[in-house]
Amino acid sequence: MRCRNWLVEMISLIAILWVTPTAAIILILLLNRPRIAEYLNLISAIIAFGAAVTLLLIAPARSLVLGGGYLVLAPLGNWVELCVALVYLLASLYAVGYMRLLRKEQPRLPLFYALMAGFALTMLVAPLMNNPGLYWIVIDLTTIVSAFLVGFEREPESVEAAWKYIVIVSAGLSLALLGIVIFYWGGTLHLGPVYAMTWGNLTASAPMMPKSLLLLAFLLVLVGFGTKVGLAPMHTWLPDAHSEGPAPVSAMLSAALLNTAMLGIVRFLGVLQAGGVGLLGRTALVVLGALSLFLAAFFIIRQTGAKRLMAYSSVEHMGIVALGFGFGGVLGVAGAMYHMLNHSLAKSHMFFGSGNMVRAYGSKDMGAMRSILSFYPISGSLWLLGAVAITGAPPFGLFLSEITIMRGGLQGPNAWAVWLMGLLLILIFIAFLNHFRAMAFGDEPESGAEPTLKLSLWNTLPLGLTLAAVLLLGFWWPSALWRFFATAAHRGLP
Amino acid sequence: MLIFHLGPLAASVFSLLAIVALVLSFVMLGSHWLKNHVYSFAAESWVIAFLSAAVGYYSHYEELYFIAILTALFRGTLLPYLVLRLVDRLGIEREFTPLLKPASSMVIGAFLVIFAYGVAEALGSRLDLTTGIAVLALTCMFSLVLIGFLLMVLRSEAISHILGLLVIENGIFLGSQILVPGMPLLLELVILFDLLVIVMTFGILVRYLKVHAGVTSSRALQKLVG
Numbered sequence: 001m002r003c004r005n006w007l008v009e010m011i012s013l014i015a016i017l018w019v020t021p022t023a024a025i026i027l028i029l030l031l032n033r034p035r036i037a038e039y040l041n042l043i044s045a046i047i048a049f050g051a052a053v054t055l056l057l058i059a060p061a062r063s064l065v066l067g068g069g070y071l072v073l074a075p076l077g078n079w080v081e082l083c084v085a086l087v088y089l090l091a092s093l094y095a096v097g098y099m100r101l102l103r104k105e106q107p108r109l110p111l112f113y114a115l116m117a118g119f120a121l122t123m124l125v126a127p128l129m130n131n132p133g134l135y136w137i138v139i140d141l142t143t144i145v146s147a148f149l150v151g152f153e154r155e156p157e158s159v160e161a162a163w164k165y166i167v168i169v170s171a172g173l174s175l176a177l178l179g180i181v182i183f184y185w186g187g188t189l190h191l192g193p194v195y196a197m198t199w200g201n202l203t204a205s206a207p208m209m210p211k212s213l214l215l216l217a218f219l220l221v222l223v224g225f226g227t228k229v230g231l232a233p234m235h236t237w238l239p240d241a242h243s244e245g246p247a248p249v250s251a252m253l254s255a256a257l258l259n260t261a262m263l264g265i266v267r268f269l270g271v272l273q274a275g276g277v278g279l280l281g282r283t284a285l286v287v288l289g290a291l292s293l294f295l296a297a298f299f300i301i302r303q304t305g306a307k308r309l310m311a312y313s314s315v316e317h318m319g320i321v322a323l324g325f326g327f328g329g330v331l332g333v334a335g336a337m338y339h340m341l342n343h344s345l346a347k348s349h350m351f352f353g354s355g356n357m358v359r360a361y362g363s364k365d366m367g368a369m370r371s372i373l374s375f376y377p378i379s380g381s382l383w384l385l386g387a388v389a390i391t392g393a394p395p396f397g398l399f400l401s402e403i404t405i406m407r408g409g410l411q412g413p414n415a416w417a418v419w420l421m422g423l424l425l426i427l428i429f430i431a432f433l434n435h436f437r438a439m440a441f442g443d444e445p446e447s448g449a450e451p452t453l454k455l456s457l458w459n460t461l462p463l464g465l466t467l468a469a470v471l472l473l474g475f476w477w478p479s480a481l482w483r484f485f486a487t488a489a490h491r492g493l494p
Numbered sequence: 495m496l497i498f499h500l501g502p503l504a505a506s507v508f509s510l511l512a513i514v515a516l517v518l519s520f521v522m523l524g525s526h527w528l529k530n531h532v533y534s535f536a537a538e539s540w541v542i543a544f545l546s547a548a549v550g551y552y553s554h555y556e557e558l559y560f561i562a563i564l565t566a567l568f569r570g571t572l573l574p575y576l577v578l579r580l581v582d583r584l585g586i587e588r589e590f591t592p593l594l595k596p597a598s599s600m601v602i603g604a605f606l607v608i609f610a611y612g613v614a615e616a617l618g619s620r621l622d623l624t625t626g627i628a629v630l631a632l633t634c635m636f637s638l639v640l641i642g643f644l645l646m647v648l649r650s651e652a653i654s655h656i657l658g659l660l661v662i663e664n665g666i667f668l669g670s671q672i673l674v675p676g677m678p679l680l681l682e683l684v685i686l687f688d689l690l691v692i693v694m695t696f697g698i699l700v701r702y703l704k705v706h707a708g709v710t711s712s713r714a715l716q717k718l719v720g
Contacts, residue, residue, distance in 0.1 A: 133681040137688050144695045151699065156707040160715045163699050167655050170692060171646060174662045177685075178639060181670045184677060189621075194676035212620045216613075240718040299720070308720070 007066060009058065010073065014128060016051040017081070020044045021121040025114045034109035038096045041113040045085075045092035048124065052078075052085035061487040065130055069196060072130035075488035079337055080127040080263045083344045087256035088120040090348045090462055094355070095248035097458025101359045102246070105153065112152055112246075119145045119252060123260050130198050132180050132267070136173065139228060139261055143169045146253060150245040161237075161244035168237040169228055176224020176264070182217035183271065186210070199267055206275035214275045221268045222284055228261035231322060232292040235315045239299070242314060243307035243364065247355025250307060254314040254351060255344040262318065262340075266325050278328075279413065286326035286414045292319030293424045301431040306354040306366045309435060310347065313390060316428060317343045323417055324405040331408030334485035339401035342473055346390045346398055349466035353383030356459050357439075360451040366435055370445040379455050380440065382463040387436045389470050391429040397473030504552040505627050508672060511545040512634040515668055516607070519641045519661055523603045524596045526589040528581050531657045532574050535664070539569035542668050549675050557679045558671075565667070568686050573660065573693055580697050581653060584704055591713050593648045603641050610636035631672035638665025652700045652710040656693065663689055 024044035028037040056078045063074035095116065099109055122142040129135040143166055151162030184197055186209035195201055206214065227234040242250050265285065272281040296316035303309045317339070324336025356379050361368045372380035389396035402425065409418035445451075500508070518541065521534040543566035550558025581587075594602070614632035623629055642662030646655050667685075670677055703710050707717075 131678075131681070133678070134684065137681075137684050140688055140692070144691060147695060147699065151702060154702065154706050157717050159699070159702045159706045160717055163652065163703055164712075164715070164718070166692075166695065166699060167646075167659070170659055171643065171662065174639070174642075174659065174666065177663075178635070178666050178669075181666060181674060181677070185670075185673045188674055188676065193674075197678055197681065210620050212617060216617065244718070303720070 006058075010055070010064070010066060013051050013055045013058075014067075014071065017048055017055070017085075017124050018121065020047045020051070021117040021124065024117045025121070028110050028114045028117065032110045034106055037110040037113040038092075038099065041117050042092045042096060044117055045089040045120070048120065049085040049089040052082045052124075056082050061484075065198070065200065067130075069198060070130055070134070071128050072199060073128065075484060076263060076266060076337065077127040079340065079484075079488070080259050081124065083259050083340050084120070084123045084127070084256040086341075087252055087344050087348055088123075090345075090352075090466060091248040091251045092116070093465075094251070094348075094352045094459075094462040095246075097456055098247050098352075098355050098359070100458070101453070102153070108152075112149070115145060115149050115152070116248070116252070119149060119249075120256075123252075123256055126260050127263055130200075131196075132183070132199060132202065132264075133177075133197050135264060136177055136180055139225070139264065140170070140173055142257055142260065143173070143228070146241075146245075146249070146257065149249040150241045150253075152246060152249070153244075155244075158244040161240035165237045165241035168234075172224050172227025172234055174224070175220050175227075179217045179220030179222075179224060179268075182213065182220065183268070186213045186217065199271070202271045203274045206271050209275055211275065211277050214272055214277055215280060218268055218272045218277075218281050219284060222265055222281075222288070225261050225264040225268075226288055229258050229265065229318050229322070230292070230315050231288045231318060232295040232315060235292065235295070238315060239308045239311040242311035243305060247307075247351050247358070250310070250355075251348040251351040254311065255347040258314060258318050259321075259340050259344065262321055262325075265322075269325065282326045282328055283414060284326075285322050286417050289319040289322030289326055290417045290420050292316065292322065293421060293428075297424045297427045297431070300428055303435065304366055305364045306357060306369065307351070307364055309366070309432070310350045310354055313350070313428075313432070314347060317347065317390075320402060320405060320421070323409065323421060324401075327405065327409040327412050327414060327417075328489075329408050329411055330486050330489045331404055331411065333408075333489035334482065335401050335404030335406075335408055337485050337488065338473075338477070338481070339398065339405065342397035342401050342470060345466045345470045345473070346386060346396070349386040349463055349470070350383070350390055352459075352462050352466070353379065353386055356455055356463075357383065360453045360455070361445075361449075362451075366439060368445070368449065369439045370443055371440075373440050375451050376455065379460050379463060382460070382467055384436055384440050386463070386467055386470075387432060389467065389474075391432045392425055393429065395471065395474045397470045400474055400477055500552065500627060504548070507548050508545065508627055509630055511541055511548065512630055512668060512672070515541045515545070515664070516634050516637055519638055520600055520603055522645060522657070522661065523599045523641065526592055526596065528586065528588055528651070528653055528657075529578065531654070532577050532581065535577075535657055535660055536570050536574035538661075538664055539573070540566055542664060542671065543570055545668065546671050549671050553675055555675050558675060561671075561679070561682055564683070564686055568690060569660075569664070569667075572690065576693055576697060577653065577656060580656075580700060584653070584700065584710060586651060586653065586710065589649050589651050589654055591650050591711060599644065599648055603644060606640040606644060607633070607637045610640060628673065631669050635665050635669025635673075638662065638668065641665075650711045650713045652696075652703060652712070655712070656696045656700075660689075660693070
């Protein structure tokens with residue numbers, strides 16, 4: 001009886017997670033008022049975040065299948081769910097202030113918030129899908145909804161970015177579908193022609209699948225979802241899409257969506273592990289991760305656009321997360337999961353900061369943003385501190401997670417990647433902060449080009465919140481979280 | 495290993511249909527007129543619909559008849575209609591800046607088919623596939639996916655990119671009909687629906703491109719670099 005109550009609780013939490021944004025979309029479109037829309041979206045985000053936290057707290061350590069076999073509650077999935085809900089909340093909070101600055105878009109704001117809630121909804125659905133095929137479809141839907149958000153401002157650049165985004169990612173994802181079909185085919189050799197396509201069934205039949213088939217299918221899935229994650233060399237759409245959308249959208253794309261797609265890769269890695277070729281798959285992931293870091297480093301050095309700089313930083317951080325999961329072991333997985341949260345917070349922060357500056361200076365070019373500290377003492381200095389955090393310097397959370405990933409890597413067979421990672425992180429640190437040095441302490445802006453915009457509390461409060469959180473995570477890694485990560489690593493990832 | 499036993503007649507029907515679908519993708523490679531692409535895509539979808547029905551008949555999966563009807567309706571009729579309407583609205587009749595001439599692209603396509611056969615054969619021998627039809631299905635699946643990507647790489651018109659993606663999806667669908675006819679019905683339905691949504695999204699975005707950026711060719715979309 002007690003067990004049943006507990007299951008009902010889980011189901012109702014998931015229902016709250018999904019119904020709230022749906023209700024928000026319907027109400028926003030029905031009422032069609034900009035001011036009401038922004039608060040409705042914010043309320044929906046607060047409720048979703050509360051539900052995601054509760055779900056993480058009461059969900060069991062092992063994975064649990066419910067909802068007629070269609071839903072799965074697993075540690076990593078719940079964790080991604082938390083990151084998504086957190087970023088949705090922060091982005092909704094920031095969007096209130098940011099979208100008010102876009103004067104000519106005011107009448108279309110209800111549409112924006114409806115799309116934003118829809119985007120959050122797809123990302124909240126994906127991690128809980130127990131069927132890899134349905135997971136794939138939901139990931140595809142995230143692309144469709146977010147493409148409209150990227151092209152929301154209807155500028156030539158943003159429409160171009162949206163187009164490139166949807167073409168490249170859809171083509172990439174079709175490879176993932178091919179991989180999923182081959183995985184399912186491999187399962188039919190053992191489980192018979194018709195069986196439920198679930199993570200559990202694929203993992204169970206993996207030991208009986210031929211190794212070459214497993215590898216082929218995994219590489220297809222890796223390239224497919226890797227396109228969505230933005231792993232190099234499939235990252236080419238990412239800097240465009242992430243830099244051309246409105247700032248809250250960029251934050252959701254970078255800080256939430258990439259994690260959601262990474263989950264698919266990690267789950268298939270779990271299938272591969274069960275099939276006995278986990279090491280090869282992990283090495284493939286490590287190679288792509290290292291390549292992403294490498295490419296991101298060089299594009300960060302010569303970057304001129306503020307938001308493109310943040311976008312390449314996302315390629316870098318997804319590379320780091322890929323390295324963490326690729327290294328594996330308790331340290332690698334714990335570091336990667338902690339890094340997901342840290343990156344979600346820090347990257348939202350950086351996009352919020354760049355959104356403020358882009359609006360203030362009226363340009364996306366970092367060359368135009370000068371003396372940010374004297375014109376915007378609060379927002380500018382918070383952004384500068386965020387840059388220190390995102391490059392992985394202590395005492396912020398990203399330092400802890402990156403060090404943990406590196407420690408994990410040294411224990412495994414791919415230790416070469418640790419040295420490369422260290423070197424590239426130092427390079428990125430120098431290059432990234434050099435851009436910020438020029439913006440904070442460089443020349444004065446030309447006379448007449450001084451920014452006049454006044455930033456409100458709505459614009460700066462989210463910056464303060466995210467920075468405080470990253471700082472807290474840097475000083476205090478709760479031991480309960482350690483245990484949670486360790487169970488996730490031990491119990492098998494799917 | 496196939497999941498049901500096939501008589502010689504069934505095997506030849508499947509092979510014929512799969513190969514016709516493959517040949518139709520070469521029609522696309524060999525022409526630069528967008529309407530020809532759409533027509534051959536439609537024909538390919540109908541061939542795949544017949545294939546679904548044939549697999550349903552021989553393997554006694556009744557739900558495959560349903561899939562066949564939906565494939566003919568959605569992939570064979572509605573999607574081509576939507577793309578044709580887009581071609582008319584944009585007023586773009588043909589591909590103007592292809593990288594290669596039709597002949598050269600067909601040669602590359604042939605090499606891709608050989609490569610796909612190599613992969614399928616290698617996989618087949620590892621798996622001890624006794625029937626040739628599975629290898630053939632794998633070959634057609636991989637070839638169509640590769641040719642779809644080739645179309646997207648060589649052509650620069652936005653509509654060609656949509657069609658390239660549709661060819662890739664057709665290839666995956668064709669392969670899955672023969673290899674895993676027991677794949678959950680729900681999944682196939684949702685994929686069909688998803689494809690429809692994607693094409694409509696593409697349509698909307700192409701028209702935005704036309705209105706706000708003034709061009710629809712990816713070679714002219716050069717604002718975002720670095």
